[in-house]
Amino acid sequence: MTVPTADGGTSRAIVVDRPGVHRLVTGPVPVPGPGEVRVRVAAAGICMSDREVYDGHRDAAYVRYPVTPGHEWSGTVDAVGEGVDTRLTGRATVAEGFRACGTCARCRAGETSLCTSGYDETGFTVPGAFADHVVVPARLLHPLADDADLRAAALLEPAAVVAAAVRSSRPEPGERIAVVGAGTLGLLAVQLLAASSPAELAVIDPRTERTLLATEFGATLIGTPEDAKELHGRYDLVVETAGAPSTAASSCLLARRGGRVVLTGMFTPGATGIDPVLLTLNQLTVRSVFGAPSAAWAFAVRAFTAGLLAPAPLISHEFPLERYGEAVSLVGGGAPGTGKVLLRP
Incomplete structure (x- = not known):
């Protein structure tokens, strides 16, 4: 479990308290628990699922208010919890969103997006990446090349x-x-x-x-x-x-x-x-297809690293956290020239 505590700084996050109501909060920098890592967010994409969370149109079984959204993201590991390889610190990375159990029949068959232990996903039921930092289980990481374009890498979730x-x-x-x-x-x-x-x-x-x-x-x-x-x-x-x-x-x-x-x-x-x-x-x-299993994430990261995937041209708008309301209103609005909208903490 992640325990927020002071470690020499503060961290900001968007919190959607209920449909149509959000705020930018500032609090202690979160500390990763056993088996977890903390990632400094470089970029986070906003998709229609995030708009549904904000508008209150997402099925109640797939969201838990209040929530910090953000399931499409990239960043750099800046702290690791107990039991996690310290060499991950400083690595550019993305991570799977589904918090699959890893032990049910579907997970053991490699279908981690169909985990039968109950739905749990970063940005919907647990805090996501519309924030300065996001904490995730280390087992869900997919490290990137040292020279990876983290702005483009924020699109690796839809790519998966x-x-x-x-x-x-x-x-x-x-x-x-x-x-x-x-x-x-x-x-x-x-x-x-x-x-x-x-x-x-x-x-x-x-x-x-x-x-x-x-x-x-x-x-x-x-x-x-x-x-x-x-x-x-x-x-x-x-x-x-x-x-x-x-x-x-x-x-x-x-x-x-x-x-x-x-x-x-x-x-x-x-x-x-x-x-x-x-x-x-x-x-x-x-x-x-609903979400992406671990193998699809690995496939997408390999294609990105090899240059077969070039997500950057799909990005049309970038906003700081302070302009989240303006950013989310663009998504699904149908305005000409609107492609992928990013938040850049």
């Missing part, structure tokens, strides 16, 4: 989600692949999928400025949902990243007979269902 989708879909060279959605997940997916040498890599999104950015990452065809009607039944693999009410169903329409569909978007109640007749007659394989 995309990596889970790519690993489960097993793209093969020469396949036709479509990505539905050109948000952060979609553009990261384009980068990873381009590395598999597809014959065609299409990106479908109503926002032209986002699909044009996708061409810089390897997309060979871009279009709107209206354009996509001409592409039904074309793709070996379809990776859905938008989480819009209709995109699960429309993604299945893009897949060829015997094709594969991976759903990574977070859908809300009332989303259009997938036609079971289509699934049966076309023998589609449909998978979903």
Whole structure:
């Protein structure tokens, strides 16, 4: 357990007391407990899940108020707790968000994002990285290269989600692949999928400025949902990243007979269902992704280190902690030119 105590300085954090109410607090620098590390936060991304926490739209089972949000982040280890290798001090790092138990059947099978011991995640049920410091179990760290761009590394959490989708879909060279959605997940997916040498890599999104950015990452065809009607039944693999009410169903329409569909978007109640007749007659394989297991995190970090992932161009705005309210209001607002929004403590 992390015990906040003075160690020669203070630490600031955003606290969302309840939906729509937040404050910037200053207190003692937290001290890591046994098996934990303290990380000085370099950058933390704000995603739609964080906006849902602020607006009160996140399922009550997946948030615990008051909370310091922040599950997409990077930083540098500046203190270690009892039993932790002191050589981690000074290392650039990211860390998994799910506090998986490591002992249940799903964890032992490597599916740590499906831990059956109960949901617990940094930034939702325990303090996250919209702060000067964040404390996490050392076992969840994924250290980075000494010269890593920590600003870009803040996007490794969504990259790990995309990596889970790519690993489960097993793209093969020469396949036709479509990505539905050109948000952060979609553009990261384009980068990873381009590395598999597809014959065609299409990106479908109503926002032209986002699909044009996708061409810089390897997309060979871009279009709107209206354009996509001409592409039904074309793709070996379809990776859905938008989480819009209709995109699960429309993604299945893009897949060829015997094709594969991976759903990574977070859908809300009332989303259009997938036609079971289509699934049966076309023998589609449909998978979903919720979070990222440890292996996907390792995959994403390797791709980042090797230069296959370049998240920095996705960042459009950066704010200090004091401007959290302004920053979170941008996310999901639909303003042109808004990409990934970062907090920089």
